[in-house]
Amino acid sequence: MTGLPELPKKERTKIPRHHIPEQPPEVRIRNFQEVALGYTPQMAMEEAQRCLQCPDHPCVQGCPVQIDIPTFVDLVRQGEFAKAVAKIKEANTLPAICGRVCPQEDQCEALCVLGKKFSPVGIGYLERFVADYERQSGTVRMPEVPPWSGHKVAVIGSGPAGLTCAADLARLGHKVTIFEALHKPGGVLLYGIPEFRLPKAIVEYEVENLKKMGVEIRTNFVVGKTATVEELFWEYGYDAVFFGTGAGLPSFLGIPGEELIGVLSANEFLTRVNLMKGYAFPDYDTPVPVGRRVAVIGAGNVAMDCLRCAKRLGAEEVMCIYRRTRAESPARIEELQRAEEEGIDFRWLSAPLEIYGNADGFVTGMKIQRMELGEPDASGRRRPVPIPGSEYEIAVDMVIVAIGQSPNPLATRVTPGLQLDRHGCIIVDPETQMSSIPGVFAGGDIVTGAATVILAMGAGKKAAQGIHEWLAKLD
Amino acid sequence: MFQILKKESLAPQFKRYVIAAPEIARKHRAGQFVLVMLHEHGERIPLTIAGSDKEAGTITLVVQEVGKTTMEMGLMEEGDCLYAVVGPLGTPTHVERWGTVVCVGGGAGIAPLLPIAKAMKEAGNRVLSILGGRSRDLVILREEMAALSEEMWITTDDGSLGRKGLVTHALADVLASERPDYVVAVGPAVMMKAAAEMTRPLAIPTLCSLNTIMVDGTGMCGGCRVLVGGQPKFVCVDGPEFDAHQVDFDLLIKRLRTYLPQEQLAKQRFLESHQCVALEAAGGRV
Ligand SMILES: Cc1cc2nc3c(=O)[nH]c(=O)nc-3n(C[C@H](O)[C@H](O)[C@H](O)COP(=O)(O)OP(=O)(O)OC[C@H]3O[C@@H](n4cnc5c(N)ncnc54)[C@H](O)[C@@H]3O)c2cc1C
Ligand SMILES: Cc1cc2nc3c(=O)[nH]c(=O)nc-3n(C[C@H](O)[C@H](O)[C@H](O)COP(=O)(O)OP(=O)(O)OC[C@H]3O[C@@H](n4cnc5c(N)ncnc54)[C@H](O)[C@@H]3O)c2cc1C
Ligand code: SF4
Ligand code: SF4
Ligand code: FES
Ligand SMILES: [Mg+2]
Numbered sequence: 064m065t066g067l068p069e070l071p072k073k074e075r076t077k078i079p080r081h082h083i084p085e086q087p088p089e090v091r092i093r094n095f096q097e098v099a100l101g102y103t104p105q106m107a108m109e110e111a112q113r114c115l116q117c118p119d120h121p122c123v124q125g126c127p128v129q130i131d132i133p134t135f136v137d138l139v140r141q142g143e144f145a146k147a148v149a150k151i152k153e154a155n156t157l158p159a160i161c162g163r164v165c166p167q168e169d170q171c172e173a174l175c176v177l178g179k180k181f182s183p184v185g186i187g188y189l190e191r192f193v194a195d196y197e198r199q200s201g202t203v204r205m206p207e208v209p210p211w212s213g214h215k216v217a218v219i220g221s222g223p224a225g226l227t228c229a230a231d232l233a234r235l236g237h238k239v240t241i242f243e244a245l246h247k248p249g250g251v252l253l254y255g256i257p258e259f260r261l262p263k264a265i266v267e268y269e270v271e272n273l274k275k276m277g278v279e280i281r282t283n284f285v286v287g288k289t290a291t292v293e294e295l296f297w298e299y300g301y302d303a304v305f306f307g308t309g310a311g312l313p314s315f316l317g318i319p320g321e322e323l324i325g326v327l328s329a330n331e332f333l334t335r336v337n338l339m340k341g342y343a344f345p346d347y348d349t350p351v352p353v354g355r356r357v358a359v360i361g362a363g364n365v366a367m368d369c370l371r372c373a374k375r376l377g378a379e380e381v382m383c384i385y386r387r388t389r390a391e392s393p394a395r396i397e398e399l400q401r402a403e404e405e406g407i408d409f410r411w412l413s414a415p416l417e418i419y420g421n422a423d424g425f426v427t428g429m430k431i432q433r434m435e436l437g438e439p440d441a442s443g444r445r446r447p448v449p450i451p452g453s454e455y456e457i458a459v460d461m462v463i464v465a466i467g468q469s470p471n472p473l474a475t476r477v478t479p480g481l482q483l484d485r486h487g488c489i490i491v492d493p494e495t496q497m498s499s500i501p502g503v504f505a506g507g508d509i510v511t512g513a514a515t516v517i518l519a520m521g522a523g524k525k526a527a528q529g530i531h532e533w534l535a536k537l538d
Numbered sequence: 539m540f541q542i543l544k545k546e547s548l549a550p551q552f553k554r555y556v557i558a559a560p561e562i563a564r565k566h567r568a569g570q571f572v573l574v575m576l577h578e579h580g581e582r583i584p585l586t587i588a589g590s591d592k593e594a595g596t597i598t599l600v601v602q603e604v605g606k607t608t609m610e611m612g613l614m615e616e617g618d619c620l621y622a623v624v625g626p627l628g629t630p631t632h633v634e635r636w637g638t639v640v641c642v643g644g645g646a647g648i649a650p651l652l653p654i655a656k657a658m659k660e661a662g663n664r665v666l667s668i669l670g671g672r673s674r675d676l677v678i679l680r681e682e683m684a685a686l687s688e689e690m691w692i693t694t695d696d697g698s699l700g701r702k703g704l705v706t707h708a709l710a711d712v713l714a715s716e717r718p719d720y721v722v723a724v725g726p727a728v729m730m731k732a733a734a735e736m737t738r739p740l741a742i743p744t745l746c747s748l749n750t751i752m753v754d755g756t757g758m759c760g761g762c763r764v765l766v767g768g769q770p771k772f773v774c775v776d777g778p779e780f781d782a783h784q785v786d787f788d789l790l791i792k793r794l795r796t797y798l799p800q801e802q803l804a805k806q807r808f809l810e811s812h813q814c815v816a817l818e819a820a821g822g823r824v
Contacts, residue, residue, distance in 0.1 A: 244756050246575055246582075246622040283624045285756055289561050311758040315770065322765055322789055324796045331759035339581065339753070345807055348581035348607060349753075350800035424792030471757055473775065 064142030067108045072115055080182040081110045088404040092374050095258045095342055098401060099163070102185075104142070107192045111139035114184045117176050122186060125174035127521045130154045132171060132186055139189055145202055148193040156230050157223065157520060159198060159265050162191025164256060165517050166395045198268060208276050209236040214534045217242060217301040219286045219474065222250020224507025224519040224526075225307030226273060231527030233276040237534065240301075241278060244285040245338065250309055252516070254338035255330070257368050259375070260398070263337075287474035292481075292503065302537060303530045306489055306498070306505035307523060310513040311471040315464055316360065320418030325352060325426035329365045329465035336372050351376060354461025358382045358429055360415055361465035362392040367399060369463045370407045381407050382457070386414040386434050386447040412436070412447065416454060418462055428458045468513050478503070488512055495529030496522060504530055540623040543596060545616050549675040551603040551818065552646075553612055554588070560595030562587070562625045568657035569631030569747070569779055571650075572597065573755040575622035576611055583607050584752045584774070586650035587626060588679075597623075600649035600678065606804040609815050627755045628778050631657055631745075637719035639663045640712055641687070642733055644670045644705050644725025648679050650747050650778075651724040658722070659686040666712060667691070670705035670725075674698035706732045718742060723782060727794065731787035738783050746782035748773045751796060764790050 084100040085091070091098050102110065114136045122132045130151055138147035151158045165171075167187040175183035197203055214237045218225045221243040229239045247253055249266040274280065286292065286308075295301045313328035315321055332351070335341040341351035357373040359366050362385035373381045383402070385392065388411045392399060403409070412434040419428040433453035436445035470487040482490045482499035489498050489505040496504045506522030508514055544556035562572060571586045589598040603609045614620075631654050639658045643651035648669055659665045667687040671677040672695045684690050691708040692700030701708060706729065712718065713736060721744040723733035730746040737744040750762040755774040762773040765786040771777065809816040 244624065245754065246624070283622045284561070285624060285627070288625065288627055288756075289565060311756075313758070313760045315760065322763065322770065322793075324793055328760040331753060331761045334753055334759055340579075344800065345804050347579045348804065350581075350797040350804070352796070423795070424789065473756055 064104055064108075064144060066141035066143065067112050069140070070112055075113050075115060076177065076181055078109060078113045080113070080185055081106045081188070083185070083188050085401075088401075088406070091259065092405050095375055097262050098259050101195055102188055102192045104144070104196070107139055107144075107189055108142060110185050110189060111136045113177065114140070115176055121174040121176060122171045122184070125171040126154075127170065127515075127517045128154045128524065130171075130190075135193070136184060136186070136189060139193060144193045144196045147189075148197045149204070151190060151193065155517075155520065156227055157269055158190045159194035160223070160252060160261060160269070161517050161520070162187045162189075162194060163261050166515060168396050170517070198265070203272065205272065205275055206234050208233055211238060212236040212534065214238065214302045214537070215240070215300060216303045216305065216530060216534075217295045217299070218305045218307060220244075220250060220307035220309055220507075220509075221248035221270070221280065222307055222309050222507060222519060223252060223516045224309070224509075224523040225250065225305065226269065227520040227523030228305050228307060228506065228527045228530075229278045230273055230276065231524055232530060233273070233278050235527065235531045237531070239278045241280045242284040242286050242295075243280065243282045246282050247338065248280050248282060250307075254334045255365070255368070257333070257337050257372055259371070260368070285473065287477045292474070292478045296502070303502045303504065303533055305523075305526055305530060306474070306503065306509050307507045307519070308471060308474055308509045309519075310468045310508035312469045313464070314467045314469065316415060316466065318415060318417055320420060320426070321464070323418055323420040323426045324424045325354065325420075325460055326418060326462045326464065327352065329359075329361070329369050329463055330468065332369055332463050333365075333372065336376070342372075342376060352461055354378050354459070356380045356382075356459045357461045357463065358384050358415075358457070358459045359463045359465055360384045361467070362387075362394055362399075362409075363465065363467075364394050364398060365468075366465035367394045367402050369465050370402050371405060373461070373463070374405055374407065378461075382459070383407055383409045384413050384415055384429075384431065385409070385411055387444065388412060388436065391444045414447065414449065415462075419456075426460055426462055428456055429462060430454055430456050468508075470509050470512070475509075486512055492529075495532065496526035497529055497533065502533060504533075540620040542614055542616050542618050542620065545614070548600065548678045551612070552676070552678050553601050553603070555599045555601065555611075556596050557599060557620065557623060558595060559597050559623050559625075562623065563590040563592050563595050563597050566590040566597060566626045567630035568633065568653040569650075570626035570628045571755075571778065572599070572623050572625035573627065573752065574599070574611075574620055576607060576614070577621045580621060581607055582622070582753055582755070584627075584749075584755060586653075586747075588649045588652055600646070602646035603815075605801050606808045609805070609808060609812070612815065613812070624755065627774060629776065631779055633657045633661045635662045636743075637663065638666065638716070639720045639722060640666045640668065640709065640718045641683075642668045642705050642709055642721065642723040642725070642729075643683070644729040645672070645676065647725030647729070647747070648677070648683065651722065652679055652682055654722055654724070654747075655683060655686055663720075664688050666718065668693070668705050668708045668712070670694065670708070670729075672696065704732075705729060706736060709733060709736055713737070713740065713742075721745070727787050727791045730782055730785075731791075734782035734785070734787070744782040745779050746785060747778045748780060748785065748790060749778070750790065750793065764793070
């Protein structure tokens, strides 16, 4: 690809940020295909042309895995897409995924110098562009795998933490088996984040690449049930174990009526829709509940995904119930905006008090309390306080609870000696990611609680290094 | 690969499968179950491990064909492979030497009851059994249960075998003649509820095994939740067995109907394209 010239700095700031082409809202609410369509090569090079190539590159500080952003962006400008993606992959093995789901506005793009007066460089869009370009052109170069070190490592969980850890370990010459409880690998990337935000083909493609590097993937294997961690060491012969089991346990509200039919956790709803492809029922066998008036409680990324899935399944009215305001919503701005465009009814400063049902046990309505913002709480956000006498009722036939997840104790509970904090997260040495049990490492949501894809990947990477050093000591 | 090594018909619409699953067989304990997916488009359904052979590396499943997935499974043959089998899931049965244990099984519940009764017997209990079904053919696993029971009673709805009536009628008779130390009731929710109401006034500890709708079976979705002693519990990890006196059966019965319209649609579509199954379901033989 012929690149574009380097422009004088002044000129660069005059180019407006290229928005990513998208399916229009009225079309996309009728399908599960990806919303953002991606840059064309021309758009990508023009967007790359905007970068000021700052010598102190503050953007890099915003990236949890420290991608050399100015260098890769400049390679895009020159039309050297393959080199650009190789540059990214030095720090990040899954750019097609991060480019799509990273909260860039809080990370790399938040610190981009251009963002102060203009809009930041579309770093995420460029990242996904080059990764897609590489994948579609079939020019992916598999990393060299050195001869076997003689060590075997068990990775539990195939989310971003596990996948990254496995890839790095394979590249260091270790034999890796990923044990995954579900029937398909990918973790939240597969069962949680919907197709219209992250096409499953991308996740499958990355998993295939991992297999080509010699990583074995054993699905349908629940560590703690099918085998314990102790057995992985002493009977299966692994020399080290990495926990990347995520934060999969759903939280409920604890309000009356939560046991009614039509009240689902976000996990259940998203698993039925995404992993089990319930949106294609009856061609796929898993039914999904169909609500005409759906309320989703919470306003984070998980809630946005539920709202938008419910809309796509044909719900007439989809409401977001959140006790704070839009400003405090932990969701990515881009996804929040897209949800707004798709006609989601946002009820800010609203807290659910009770869910009502009929004699057959089906949900019929909900009582809502209006809130106002008071003093800041421990998280620094202003605490919502109820407005007395402001309760009102709404009619709904489905309620999805998306108020957070915590670590699933299934495997940790049966691993004696494993130190956990009071939330059930595994305590690790921040340098090596090693837990209280020698040879047992952990990273991702199981250590931090529900966080982000890129942080899970960063932890997986660090753990791979920690495991490598640990294995060297065994020799 | 989870190959079907052996398949046999136990009764109309009841089949027993022996599946190659060495890792699951090795860890299986009474009271546990697996989640099964027939193929990539399939749903995940829980099935109790009715028995296991650690040496042979196999588990046994007994399946009653009630809807799309179980009927489709009935069409699979020896040599075919199930797409996914995960387990062993759930908390194993708490087995103790209680003394006299009455094991009550209704319909498909006899399959999960068998390994529990076996474990109770092995722990030195005196096992009395009550089995029931709609008709003679549908009282499955009679020999297996008889082999480990000191005494056994059978009831059928139509009187074609044993006493005409419900298992709870037989249970009433047993309770009238002696005071067992423990009761295990496994079957349809209404049956377990009735059994629990009979033992409650006598304060006889009673165990039941709940059959809620499940997806993952690992505590991740919460779809299997029930109220036990007023507290929400996940059947797949906290159960499937609970103190029957604490379970909110009315809620459980309602929740089992969550997807009824979709299930009926799926079954109808399946039967339309599989006439042979439709015939068997209608009571004919193939
Ligand atoms: C709906 C949703 C939307 C999100 N959107 C975003 C977003 O836009 N951007 C972003 O950065 N982050 C997002 N997140 C958060 C992000 O997905 C997680 O932080 C990240 O996936 C954590 O990675 P992980 O590898 O630690 O765990 P996970 O991705 O949770 O993977 C853990 C895996 O381990 C398996 N497992 C668990 N226990 C066992 C066991 N005992 N034996 C075997 N396997 C086991 C699980 O089945 C799972 O596959 C979202 C999360 C959700 C739920
Ligand atoms: C722990 C446990 C152990 C079980 N063990 C056995 C067994 O050993 N043998 C046996 O024949 N059956 C067993 N069942 C019941 C079995 O899972 C259901 O009969 C089966 O899922 C029905 O699927 P279907 O598509 O054929 O019928 P459908 O027509 O889809 O469903 C029939 C009824 O089964 C229930 N059901 C539907 N989907 C599910 C699901 N995903 N999970 C659980 N229940 C569902 C619903 O109440 C539904 O109305 C067990 C259930 C549980 C929870
Ligand atoms: S990985 Fe995420 S934070 Fe880092 S540069 Fe890419 S989009 Fe930005
Ligand atoms: S801060 Fe922005 S303009 Fe500067 S190098 Fe990074 S991406 Fe380019
Ligand atoms: S089946 Fe999902 S939590 Fe029990
Ligand atoms: Mg079904």
